[in-house]
Amino acid sequence: MKNLWNSIVNSFKSIHSWSDFANKANLTIEVIRRIVLYTIAGLLILLSLAIGLGMGYVSALTTQVAVPTKHEMKTQLQDVNNSATLYFADGSKVENLQKDLEGKKVSLSEMSPYLKKAIVSTEDSDFYRHKGVVPKSIFRAIISDVTGIGAQTGGSTLTQQTVKMQMLSSETTWKRKAVEIFLAMRVDKYFTKDQILEYYLNAATFGANNKGQNTQGVAAAAEGLFGKNVSDLNLAESAFIAGLPQSPSVYTPYTKVVNDSNTTQRGTFKDDISLGMKRKNIVLYRMYRDKKITEQQYNDAKKFDLKSDFLKPAKASQKEIKYGYIYNLLTDQARTILIKRLAKSDGVKYSDIKKDKNLYERYYTQADTELHNKNYKIHSTIDKKLYIAMNQQAQQFKSNLGTTHSDDATDPNTGRAIKVSEPVQNGSVLLDNKSGQVLAFVGGVNFKKSQLNHAFDTQRSPGSSIKPLITFAPAIENGLIGSQSMLADFKTKFGTYSPTDYGETIQNRFVSARETLEESYNIPSVNLYNYIMQHGVSSKKYMSKMGIHLTDKEYRQLGITLGGTATGVTVLQQASAFSTFANKGVHVDPYVVADVKDPSGDTIYKHKGTKKRVFTKQTSYIIKNMLHGVVTKGTASALSYEANFSTKNLFGKTGTSNDYRDNWFIGSTQGMTLASWIGYDNFYGNNYNLASNSTDINQQLWANMANALYQEDQGVFDVKQSYAKPQGVKTYKVDKETGTLTGTIGYNGVTTKVNQHTAKSLYYKGSPNDMSYEDFAIGGKAKNYKLFWDNYFGRDNGYMVVKRLGESSKSADELANENGSGRTSGFSNSTNSNDSSEVITNSSSSTSRTNSSTTNSTTSNGTSETGTGSSGSGTGSGSGSGSGSNSESTNSSTSTNETGDSASSAGDTVSNGFTASDTAGAGE
Template structure:
């Protein structure tokens, strides 16, 4: 440019005549003209390129958007004042979600003409002239957003705002804005301005009414603020309402107040300062006057009008009865999570990242919650209404027999105030369809009104001995380390500072088979086997993770984990789902409650896709089922064989109790279903209430009552007559009953002696029994244990198999056995025990006299001090909890209770409820 300018200057200096000047001037003008033309052309090219790139970018953002039909758009635009509807599996309605917004849809003709004029003048003065969007406003908004210069207007027309409210989420991404523009132009093409304006005025939010309720639509605003219909609003009232949508919570004259005591009472109060709302009203009036929608006289009169005297006096909102509270909360919570994942995915954000970022999580939570409560989604669940009612009625009738309800005082974690508290024994139960993973029914708790915490899905508790087959015995069989009759040592032992015992601080003082260990839930043999697993390099973690239970490496490194000594515990759903793996021949099916979700247009936006994972072989699963069948025929759950009103021939299960009777479990399965029941105290206020010593019997009676009622309601769910057929690959070996090895000879005191008097069958998947030997036939056995055994075997009375009691326990072995749930049936059972290993063959020949029943059961025990923290405090997200002691003592108990009739499901409550709250109300 500098050279060009110098050239022009020098050219003028060389002028000698006027003709010369004219020629030079014309040349200069031509040069300047060309420069200007080239510059304009360059600018146009750059502008075209920018527009092209912008158009391409918008096209790329909207290319994957499904183009809605006119009918679909109409349905979404007119879908106001609706919330999601929850359904049982048969299509019957659970309930409508409580609305965040109160409102009533009306036609445009039922609205004051002043109100329509006020909205257009305030929100979109070009409404009747544009085609859904205003390009200059969009560019201004983009420049403002990118540079931060200028007012953050958003550039949205009334059409765009309507589309955003009714057809899109509230996210603020460029993609959402591009889709909004695309849909706004499409809406403007198919619908009249009057239709769009009507949809906007019915969908917009207008703050809180005099009852503290959030309101939607001009009719609700007129009724909630002034107590009149929208058609009767004057100019000042219309202007005030029209000013609210820009910032409803700021301009509304009312505060929204929720009761601090139980979260169910809602009311409104006047704001001390209403000046911002009044200034906003005046701005609207001015815009109406500026756009010649009202005269100057009307403008001045409306400004002077005293609105405050027109506002309704604050009042209390009416309450709504929630009939199925636990289902209501569960489906709300799970659907919200599904919508959060969907929203994050549409933004290209991983949900795992959302969970890590508190602000991001709150953003998607709010978006999903808004959609859930304000759009007409239909949520179809797996819950069977008849089964749910039957199961919960039994829980309600029996709840008075679960244990003592403790009363006292405690400190509310939210307010810090001292409150009166009542601690009943809670119950959490789950009925699972093994094949599909569907949760057919559940019990969330004993009193929804007092505690909305879902004890089936949300509380994490120590699983006690119910974890043994999952974490120890199935992995051992899968890896060929044991057979069903492999012997395990049950003698006094210690692992550094960890010294487990059986129930009631007892020791069996003998060798017991793997089968009997599970049947009677002995602890010391289980710890010996878990320790052996680790020594052999077998990790239980890969099996547990595949079944949906994730524990830390620290927990797996502690031997007490096999007794339920977890740090945080597991939910009833997790434990039931993991246990169902055995019924499914070693395949784990992910459990679920939400089957599908449809949007207001009827389009399915979510459908559950089942996930199956092979965990154990079908051979291992068969052997475990075979062993666990003995639990319900002659072991710790033998009472079920006569309490159940259905054939238990194909029922298998496992009991479990944690430290000091803190938690009690029973999980039972047939081919069709798994039913898990847990009882225990929440101990929210750092109390240490424990169950009674007969809690095993109590929980089993509850389980049988629920199971009987469910079976009566729908026998097909149980499929009790389908037997577990032995698959190829499961081998049965004839073994010596006392050693678990092949029969054979040993040398005792210099004499070779044949050992074959008692034989039985041992089931193996991999491996086979060891040869008969003096030593090393039992896992965890020591030289002194073997000597004790053989001396007793050959007739010496030396205390072998006599139960030893440690500590200060004064109960007899028989009393402990009865508490533990064993020895109660004396063979009385309606179940045909088909497991091969229960058959004992006694040989009539022997080379040496000895006792003929060296493996008699002298007692049944299940307790022990496990390493790990051992949950049992009702821990849940958002709720206070009480940590258990650093042990995992494993207990099994029994007893009986009378019936209390209530005829209620226990989860009906009146009022607004907070989803997932874990606090108690008294």
């Protein structure tokens, strides 16, 4: 180009006459003309290439699209009652999603002529001239999307919008857009413009009506906004309705309100409806611009008092849903799946959406509209027969759960005084251990009165059911204890924190780790948690892998080992974490939605299970072995005769939070984990607690559900498969009273051999310590050891005598019996005695001192389940705070122990098991 310019300049310098000038000018013009022509030709070639590549890309995207017939398209375009369908695991239908307001089809001739003109002027002014798509609009939209420059017009015609609403999902991928264009051209070929316009006006959504229900179609919109037949709409009303489809939730004058239990829905006026009014005026202007109305009509319609024309808010009628808890659960989870999918297609992070209330509401509305207006298919993991069996037992037993309290309260929405009843609620989950599938659950005792799903959505204190997860398994995993290691259960204090066992008692003796879990003692558990913190063991990494996320502050509180959490856990979380032991230390994420198919039949979501190694299989075996004792002789030994199936491979853990606020039992076999929680919601600020025998009650409910489930499908339980001892688990013969190797000690100047009673202790890492006078028990103090040895050698000094620290005049035995779990003093239908609590006595004339004391709670028919203790904030090595007054749980008065009270709402109508050969578990 530079040489060309120099040549032109030199040519002009050589001009000597007008004739030379004319010749040179002609030559220059010819050169410039050729340059312009070559440039245009090059651009045309590049444009043709781009168009060719684009057409090829579109063709490639649409090649695999099944081409619908004219009849198939007509069926889909006319269907205004399509909505998502929910399915059980066997493919049987749970329910179709209830449309907020069923669309009512009307013919185009029955619609107001103003409305038809308003829609065309607003949404697609070239509607009657194009062939389904407008290339320049598509091109403009592509350039805008690629460069980010220009208005986000989208380039969609009414035909494309109709196809998108009735035949496709709302995701914004290039493939979906290409298919939309392809189908729009086909629809335009097969159907008249008036037919397409009719399909659109019957299918489009128009926001909430005066009852807070979403509306579909202009007939429903006219009736729900103005109480009119669609044929009787005036110009202003027609313009307002025509403006709604662009953003229905923003422009509608109404919003939805529900009461505290989500049972009553009504509409209410928005505080500000100016956006809807401005949108109406824009529609009127476009009609005037397109000469669809006169200037006089335009001005009159703008002045029309539309606000007073809107219907007054009203209450919506309720619809019966047979499987209410499943319906709400699957709808909620499918909606979240769609929100994430829509966000991803828009290049927005889901985490950012959750932080922005307005953004989340927009995606929520879009996803919800999709589900309620398009034929998605949501397949769940719920086994219909198991679900029915489980809920039937919950319904039959609900009157036995405890007192239903009636009280006066204030409706938070209306401020009116109302009568409320508070029944004992139940949340239960049946989990398939290996896959993580939720096979069945109980959401609550009365769906009509409360839609809150107590299995998935309420967070409560886990009580002592958290002990094996947060304390004992990490201790074994890190070689800090064996199953028979001794823990101190004496009066103790960590700063201002003084934990106690059930009923504000202390056992006043050393207790093995195994017995601590079997009887759910608190003080030994706190001593052990303090000990593992002193040794730098963080429970957080184990808990997080199992799906339970607590704060660092909570982990520093000693009371966390007794369930003293700030926010609590759900039944699903606790069941899933507990299943880790059955899976040989591998945690499998739980799930309830198996897959989701979009309206075209494509699978847009399929669950991909994730597995994480949490504990070694050796640790898991030892924990299962110890927790088996809970069922055979501990706080849940009643199950040994209440269960109608073999419990020789059943292990479990009880849990009760402070003042009987919550009661848990979680039981596992090789195949399944079944968790049951009971407690009051206390929605209206009440403070109702369970009865003192709530442990018995919950175990009976658990047994009833388990028996019914086992009768329905024995394969789910897999009770015959035992837990073989894996390589690496070492068994040591230890002294039963000290947990150490047998040996000698010096007592009162005499060296004495200590080997009278022995037991087997299981270790993964480490080994028992040698016999010693002191330091054989975690949390033990010099005065505790002196008390122990004096008693061991015959002095009657109060060792092993359970002490009551509160003001009650009841004896420790009375408290134990009052809080009993129905234990049968050793009776069990299990043949598993080995390693559970085996005691070997070397002399037939000797008697275990542990069993000789009538005050020893291990032989009592009572339990170490519940109670209250002093609160406070104490510091062990880890500066923990919390409370542990209950044997089964508790937190201090400064730590929240149940958080479900104010949760937002969401029953239905409706021989040695450890020695057989090992089998592969999840993730192995």
